[in-house]
Amino acid sequence: MSWMVWTLPTAIFFSSIAAMLAGMTVWELRSPSIERKGFLPISTTRGDRLFISLLSAAFIHLGVVGFTAFPILLASAISVIWLFIMMRWG
Amino acid sequence: MNNKVQNNRAWLLVLPMLVLVAFSAIIPLMTVVNYSVQDVLGPNARFFTGTEWFTTMLNDPNLQAAFGRQVLFSLTILAIQIPLGIGIALLMPKKGWQASAVLILITMPLLVPWNVVGSIWQIFTRGDIGLMGWSLGEIGINYNITRNAGDAWFTIILMDVWHWTPLVAMLCYSGLRSIPEAYYQAARIDRASKWAVFRYIQLPKLINVLVIAVLLRFMHSFMIYAEPFVLTGGGPGSSTTFLTQSLATMAIGQQDLGPSAAFSIIYFLVILLVSWIFYTTIMHMQKDKNSQGGA
Numbered sequence: 001m002s003w004m005v006w007t008l009p010t011a012i013f014f015s016s017i018a019a020m021l022a023g024m025t026v027w028e029l030r031s032p033s034i035e036r037k038g039f040l041p042i043s044t045t046r047g048d049r050l051f052i053s054l055l056s057a058a059f060i061h062l063g064v065v066g067f068t069a070f071p072i073l074l075a076s077a078i079s080v081i082w083l084f085i086m087m088r089w090g
Numbered sequence: 091m092n093n094k095v096q097n098n099r100a101w102l103l104v105l106p107m108l109v110l111v112a113f114s115a116i117i118p119l120m121t122v123v124n125y126s127v128q129d130v131l132g133p134n135a136r137f138f139t140g141t142e143w144f145t146t147m148l149n150d151p152n153l154q155a156a157f158g159r160q161v162l163f164s165l166t167i168l169a170i171q172i173p174l175g176i177g178i179a180l181l182m183p184k185k186g187w188q189a190s191a192v193l194i195l196i197t198m199p200l201l202v203p204w205n206v207v208g209s210i211w212q213i214f215t216r217g218d219i220g221l222m223g224w225s226l227g228e229i230g231i232n233y234n235i236t237r238n239a240g241d242a243w244f245t246i247i248l249m250d251v252w253h254w255t256p257l258v259a260m261l262c263y264s265g266l267r268s269i270p271e272a273y274y275q276a277a278r279i280d281r282a283s284k285w286a287v288f289r290y291i292q293l294p295k296l297i298n299v300l301v302i303a304v305l306l307r308f309m310h311s312f313m314i315y316a317e318p319f320v321l322t323g324g325g326p327g328s329s330t331t332f333l334t335q336s337l338a339t340m341a342i343g344q345q346d347l348g349p350s351a352a353f354s355i356i357y358f359l360v361i362l363l364v365s366w367i368f369y370t371t372i373m374h375m376q377k378d379k380n381s382q383g384g385a
Contacts, residue, residue, distance in 0.1 A: 004117070005124045007138055014120060029098075042374055055366065058359050065141045066148030072141055 017054075024050060038090045049090045053083040119358075125351035143352035152328065153353065156336045163332065164311040167250045171307055172300065174251065175258025180288070182263055193263075196256045208320025211249045215321075235322055239329035242322045246330055249317060254310065258303045265299035266292060297375065305368040312361065333357060 024047060027033075033046035044052070057079035064075035126143055130136040147153060178196070183189045202210070215235050217223040226233040235242045269291065277287045315334040318324065324331035337357065341350035 002133070004121045005128060005130055005136060007124060007127055009140075010120075010124050010127060013123070042370060051366075055359070055363060059363070062144065062148065062356060062359070065144045 020050065040090050044090060046087070049086045050083075052090065053079070053086040056082060056086075122351045122354055125347050126355055127348075129348050139348065143349045144356070147349055147353045147356060153333075153336055155328070156331055156333050159329075159331070160312060160333045163247070163250075163314070164308055166247055167254070167311050168304060168307055170247070170251050171255045171258050172304060174255050175303065176262050176296070176300075178255065178259040179262035179266055180292070182259070184267075193260070196259055198256075199253050200256050202253070204316035205320050207249060207253050208317045211245060211317075212321050215245055235326075237326055239326055242326060242330050246318050246321060249321065250311065250314070253317070254307060258307065261299045261303045262296055265296045269295045298372070301368065301372050301375065305365070305372075308364065308368070309361070312364070 028046070035043050035045050037043040038049075040049075040052070057075075060079050060082070061072065061075040064070050064078075065072055127138065127140055128136050129139050182192050182196075199207075214220045215223045215233075217227050217234060223233060232238075233241050235245050273291050274287070277291060282290075313334055314332060315338070318330050318332060319335055322330045324335050337350055337353055340346050340353065
């Protein structure tokens, strides 16, 4: 695996993505998601909302890293709050 | 919706495909992410740089300009190819040997490989031995794609229109063929004008294929590489250097693996976002259609 040049932060990143996917699978098996409409203009399932949160998290991070001087952890904090808002009311 | 958990064992059949995709896409992508936060000089010499590459790439004026050109190029060819494709599809014969003949003739450009298209146009537009370049010169137009950025842009757009409008036309043609004759009969009874037939029968029935055409053409043009690379090499200056070419120069030409990895991820995220918007739009339209009873 040395050719993949792993680092600790990226390993944590991919582990948490994998954990999220596994968690979503278990959740889905326990209680299947029902499509519903929140504040987004389209009706979404749980998986859709996770995907939208993750994609917007990526852009939040790019925005903070590229165009502001704030630390990256601020972007992560915003993303986590955004993830929660999306999953609950999206 | 029922709340009972279904038998999900069929999902196991997806596993072989998942292994294949992991091998060809997921694992390489993870490696790209790893590269994007480091300066890798060799197998044993690498330094953690954190988000530095991302900051550099996002603020690089050359890349920002290439991104702008890329967006401008995609929007321009969409604005030309979609209406033109619809127009061609409307004019194409509907049945008989003429229909087959026209279909074959129109499909020809699609069969030419990208780099060959670039070469064809490169020679075609030369002032000394190319038909178009020579003719334009003879009638007194100063046309030179290696010196004049406007000419280079014009030629690249013309080339892309020539190469890819047939795809839009074929998609629209198949969409038009699927409209039942009864719609046209009803329109004739109402003495509907040609425009009304187009506006209220043909266009609504074409929307689905048009969304697919826009998606395909956007993706293709946003990743265009070989054609402008062969035709102009990104010049004159950097006036036709698109994102793919900047990326290739950085990654393969200069071996700047860290910055190009960061850049690839940004590029990938933009494409992912656009594809997702298109995909959601398509699915959303189909859902609306079903809920209206197929209207």
